[in-house]
Amino acid sequence: MAILGFLRDFPLHGYDLKNRVASLAGHVRPIADGTLYPTIKKLEDAQCLTRRTAPGSVAAPRHMLEITQIGTDQLRRWLRDPEPGFVTDDNKWYVLLAFLHHLENPREQALVLARRREFLDQPAQLFFDEQGAPIPAERLESPFRKGLMQIHRSTNLTEIDWLDRQIVDLNRRAGFSVRQHDGV
Amino acid sequence: MAILGFLRDFPLHGYDLKNRVASLAGHVRPIADGTLYPTIKKLEDAQCLTRRTAPGSVAAPRHMLEITQIGTDQLRRWLRDPEPGFVTDDNKWYVLLAFLHHLENPREQALVLARRREFLDQPAQLFFDEQGAPIPAERLESPFRKGLMQIHRSTNLTEIDWLDRQIVDLNRRAGFSVRQHDGV
DNA sequence: ACAAGATATATCGACTCCGAGGTAGAAGAC
DNA sequence: GTCTTCTACCTCGGAGTCGATATATCTTGT
Missing domain, CATH: 1.10.10.10 (Winged helix-like DNA-binding domain superfamily/Winged helix DNA-binding domain)
Incomplete structure (x- = not known):
């Protein structure tokens, strides 16, 4: 790709x-x-x-x-309907993002961003105890695991913030072009 | 691992x-x-x-x-002297971080974090024009590429901040234990 | 004139990983 | 009773990737 x-x-x-x-x-x-x-x-x-x-x-x-x-x-097919890995794997997602502008239609672009947005919304539960119950970040003994979850949360929020602004923007542009196309 | x-x-x-x-x-x-x-x-x-x-x-x-x-x-050998990919690939790095506490010695832990820190310090230049000259984020036409670089920078700063605090903390602890060991 | 080194393309074997499929035991559905 | 479903383990073939190796071309140094 x-x-x-x-x-x-x-x-x-x-x-x-x-x-x-x-x-x-x-x-x-x-x-x-x-x-x-x-x-x-x-x-x-x-x-x-x-x-x-x-x-x-x-x-x-x-x-x-x-x-x-x-x-x-x-290329457009790959961008429009990306395999799951391209949404869930950070590296692959960044590659996709680098070429998403080739998918000219803003509505389609917004849909792809929305898929990433949806994925990021899932609460991350990374660690579990012996019984299989999730361990919240505050309970973790390892400072590295604590940091891992902190960083993960913080970077996710950054990206979600950007995604939301982009999606609004793209839909606004898509709306305009539809109205123009309809002659309104 | x-x-x-x-x-x-x-x-x-x-x-x-x-x-x-x-x-x-x-x-x-x-x-x-x-x-x-x-x-x-x-x-x-x-x-x-x-x-x-x-x-x-x-x-x-x-x-x-x-x-x-x-x-x-x-396991300790892998953690102490990780392959390059474990420092440069985000996914692998997070896996390493999740188990770094098994490398008990705080000085060794700090050294590993320092390697990541050094890697993150390299300025990211992701896109180039036809002549091969780097394009700064402000010049990029694609909003997605712009966002990509923004997010990249922001998340890097978050992680660098955390790394620096951890490294100081670990070295302080290593210093204490050395002094205790020396009977000072 | 010739060697060395950077540019540029190509192939091969080894390795890793995945997905599909198979086995098997226990619990619950009807 | 037997059927399905979930748990749990295992194997094989294919796809993809890498590192080593080979080859050709052009420039530069001597």
């Missing part, structure tokens, strides 16, 4: 893609060659991108990659 | 472990059976844990798992 998302911005070659993806995922951890190039080939076979050999500006010849209409459609 | 960490608290059987690990990793996403049971067997072969068959309280017989001295040592 990140590959198509970056290509949607402008054409790139594999080596450049590698660095851009690396700075996004996790943080800074580079994507291995053995992952990138087979994936590019797979996307090419699926006609999601085209390849044009260009002389390397600095060194060996590059394969400039360009996204196709099929690729754009595929 | 999570398996040994939980067992260090008290003996558990596989099914129970599964649920406890699930509520920690990512969030709530259950660990697959196909991952858990082979891993338990691997740890047993490495003599990190022992297995005792007990009648199931509700259904089929359980295998109660108990951590051994070898397992405890292994």
Whole structure:
């Protein structure tokens, strides 16, 4: 998804893609060659991108990659209806967020944000005692577990706050465009 | 690591472990059976844990798992000198944090927190233009990317704040115990 | 002229993990 | 009685990823 998302911005070659993806995922951890190039080939076979050999500006010849209409459609499908992991896994969610603007329709964007919002609303219960009963943060003996829950709560609130403001904003914009479209 | 960490608290059987690990990793996403049971067997072969068959309280017989001295040592080694991924990947870091109290020595605990602190200090540059120059958050056109960087910065500050307080606290405690030990 | 090093693409084997499926025992439904 | 459901454990195949390795090209230093 990140590959198509970056290509949607402008054409790139594999080596450049590698660095851009690396700075996004996790943080800074580079994507291995053995992952990138087979994936590019797979996307090419699926006609999601085209390849044009260009002389390397600095060194060996590059394969400039360009996204196709099929690729754009595929990207939008992934964004519009993300797999559960993309909502519940922080790293994946951030990747999705980085490309959500390619899903042009503000109402659809708001729906995706709402799914994340819903997920964050679930109360986090991380630790349980021998009987399986949840242990509240104040009862935890380990200061690290206490901090873990504190940080978790605090960062969740930050994100929820941002999500709510975005969702309102997007729906307002969607409302305007509907009214314009209806001629009201 | 999570398996040994939980067992260090008290003996558990596989099914129970599964649920406890699930509520920690990512969030709530259950660990697959196909991952858990082979891993338990691997740890047993490495003599990190022992297995005792007990009648199931509700259904089929359980295998109660108990951590051994070898397992405890292994756990402490992992905690003391974590692989890079455990410092740079949020999910893995949280798992590590959940069991860091098993690394009893406050000075060693502080060192691990310091590694995370150092990682968080690196300025995050997530997006680049066609020429490869970094784009500051204010210049980003996508509100999602802007929010992404805002949230990233805000949550980092929260965690850094907590880390600093913990590190000071742990070093203070380490200092006391050294002085006590020296008879000062 | 030639070696060294950065750029750039590609492949292979090993490893991890998951999901689907299977076994089996006990409790509760009808 | 037997059927379903929940608990509990286990295995296999496939998908995905990584690290090592190989290759080609261009620049720079000597």
